[in-house]
Amino acid sequence: MRKKKLSQQIVQQSADQIQMLAANIDDQSAESVAPVIELLMDAGALDAFFTPIQMKKNRPATQLTVMCHPADQQKMTYLMLKHTSTVGVRYQIWQRTVMPRDFITVTTEYGDVRVKVVTYQDIQKYSPEFADCLAIAKAQNLALNQVYIAVYQQLK
């Protein structure tokens, strides 16, 4: 079973370490490598993304990068090796500055939306929860942006 999504957890520390992992993919089709992003996120990756790269012999290839907690390095490596064509995964620890976060709920004309509140020194940012906004937009046939504006209007 899948844990509560990280983006919905309260985080209080402002520094940690993250594990970066990467592999270059040149012998697998786009459609077969695509599902690996969701597989990795479901297994606890903090982020997973593709970068277009141009390899030797004019190959229009793809770099797969994964970020996770250091404790998950072996699990992510296993999934990358199993679900992509790569034969090697490079990895390294990076430091990270994180904005501590909290959540508030705002009530709009379209319904309730959670808003992530992140702070760092004198910086304060509000980020409406994407999943909430999308659910409302779909259910009420609205453009996503209409929902975001409705949320911003309730922030004081």
Add this chain to the structure above:
Amino acid sequence: MRKKKLSQQIVQQSADQIQMLAANIDDQSAESVAPVIELLMDAGALDAFFTPIQMKKNRPATQLTVMCHPADQQKMTYLMLKHTSTVGVRYQIWQRTVMPRDFITVTTEYGDVRVKVVTYQDIQKYSPEFADCLAIAKAQNLALNQVYIAVYQQLK
């Protein structure tokens, strides 16, 4: 056998039509689609290139675009369908403004290099022939840029 390369031919007209052809590739690996550029160029394409695109279902895919003389549309379509995984090729005629071109030869400290001279209204541009410069750089273990500078120094 392969014709004299287009970039080495004298061209005098200043307008023509070109055939654009394109296909999106999402079910073929980078290493297997890569050789198609050279295949198409060898068959007379004026240009052939890849653009990184992001398709449905998070696929890190590739668009293949080919430019050729309108008379070569069927030949290029055949090669695209044979050597890539696509099941369809879209195409259309575009107009083109072309700078008439001529060639001069300049003698540098490293050897002779052909230089393409192109003109349009009051514009005149000099373009050292890449293949000549590369051959000299490799033979004499020079950086390519040293050869280009040597050529520019001979342009009056």
Add this chain to the structure above:
Amino acid sequence: MRKKKLSQQIVQQSADQIQMLAANIDDQSAESVAPVIELLMDAGALDAFFTPIQMKKNRPATQLTVMCHPADQQKMTYLMLKHTSTVGVRYQIWQRTVMPRDFITVTTEYGDVRVKVVTYQDIQKYSPEFADCLAIAKAQNLALNQVYIAVYQQLK
């Protein structure tokens, strides 16, 4: 309700016209523009994809391109204007060469998989149905590639 997916339909003609539509997006976030691909595909687009572009003032922007039947031009335009921040949609008809297609079903050690068979002159290509392979891979915890290889082994 959603129609049978186009990729699963038998197609017999070898030429048609497609409507290309495009817009450049520079004032909408990645997370808010992302769902539009699926919205457009669900509404009958033949393809919809993003291309990374670099606009004026150093903006790391995105081009949205949509391909559809000419009869769907107005519907697609409406969805693009509603769900993205663009204020204009450019469009044009392109010609298209299409490989007529048929389907066969192959039985592998992991289960049945439909295979698209496309032909054009002397070219014949087999394309295992992605959705079938993915469903099997997920259900049996296999790498996608294992399923594809199993399918290829049954093609004669």
Add this chain to the structure above:
Amino acid sequence: MRKKKLSQQIVQQSADQIQMLAANIDDQSAESVAPVIELLMDAGALDAFFTPIQMKKNRPATQLTVMCHPADQQKMTYLMLKHTSTVGVRYQIWQRTVMPRDFITVTTEYGDVRVKVVTYQDIQKYSPEFADCLAIAKAQNLALNQVYIAVYQQLK
């Protein structure tokens, strides 16, 4: 002298034609091709942008695309040929659906901001004028997003 910026003009028609022009750049450095975007915009281009492409012989090249009024085709071609290394410019007319636009001014805690209001059928979108928001953000040392949120809060 430079005309009033297009993005600040009221537009009432909902359809027009635009001229697309394009060229592939492989023999000019990034720093020397970069200023051409601003040159083209200053000369009246409606949009001008770069797309990363991968050309023959493994060249990490750039496509330059320009959109303008059809009447400006020759002027844009001249600038592209003068300020880039390309020897040819391809071009074609595309149709365009445009959302008619009007402007309102909203007063925020940080100052006045013009907001573009665009409509099409039942769609209505508000787009705060980027230049106004940027000027305020710089003058008052704010994050741009704070200014946008302040504008959204005044829209009703």
Add this chain to the structure above:
Amino acid sequence: MRKKKLSQQIVQQSADQIQMLAANIDDQSAESVAPVIELLMDAGALDAFFTPIQMKKNRPATQLTVMCHPADQQKMTYLMLKHTSTVGVRYQIWQRTVMPRDFITVTTEYGDVRVKVVTYQDIQKYSPEFADCLAIAKAQNLALNQVYIAVYQQLK
């Protein structure tokens, strides 16, 4: 006030350390993230650039990477957190080999241009100062490349 531009300083050491910082941006528009590059450069970054990436849920996102002196790590982090939507910045020290550099001034038919001269072992490279060439090109309505060629012709 802004310091003398780094590219115009004489550098004598051939090795140092640089601080890499990066963040993925998926909930901020292209037009609002664009100005951050100049903000970071003005604050002393050695380099700052965007890379197109493809994140989860089909998001056409952007990676922001910053390079600076290790002593500037906190200042750059603050600016990245303030002016982008990211909630975390990853960072790490890399080693760097640098070519010691000096400057000469060459006099061309169009005016004076500084040229950076960099050396490493037996390698020597000349790099005309971009800002000087651009200023001349604009003032005298020349293509940038004409100015560069004029400079190369004066390098003995």
Add this chain to the structure above:
Amino acid sequence: MRKKKLSQQIVQQSADQIQMLAANIDDQSAESVAPVIELLMDAGALDAFFTPIQMKKNRPATQLTVMCHPADQQKMTYLMLKHTSTVGVRYQIWQRTVMPRDFITVTTEYGDVRVKVVTYQDIQKYSPEFADCLAIAKAQNLALNQVYIAVYQQLK
């Protein structure tokens, strides 16, 4: 003289270190930077690739990344400084998980093809040697994919 290609060697260890090196290129043309990939691979790089990046002042630039054995760091740095316009190379050691590999030869209707067999825990992957498949495809005028399918059909 050039060593046996790495991809054809048997590898037995499952972890090692690799040297990452990178440089941003903004003052060199695509055609002049392109040959550096092959130069680096010929000198023993494990991988070398370009990533499209967007630098300050709207430059559509290119990042060059090289991976090599740590012992080759100085040799690679020299080649990057000699053959590109960059004045600095950043570098760092990363860890790597590698799948031990062995080779088998399969006999297809078109000829013999070596197949790389890589393993890690319970993962086993087969990768037909690209060079062998390409040589057969060219000699017998086949699409590459036909050769790959023929190889897969012989894997039990």
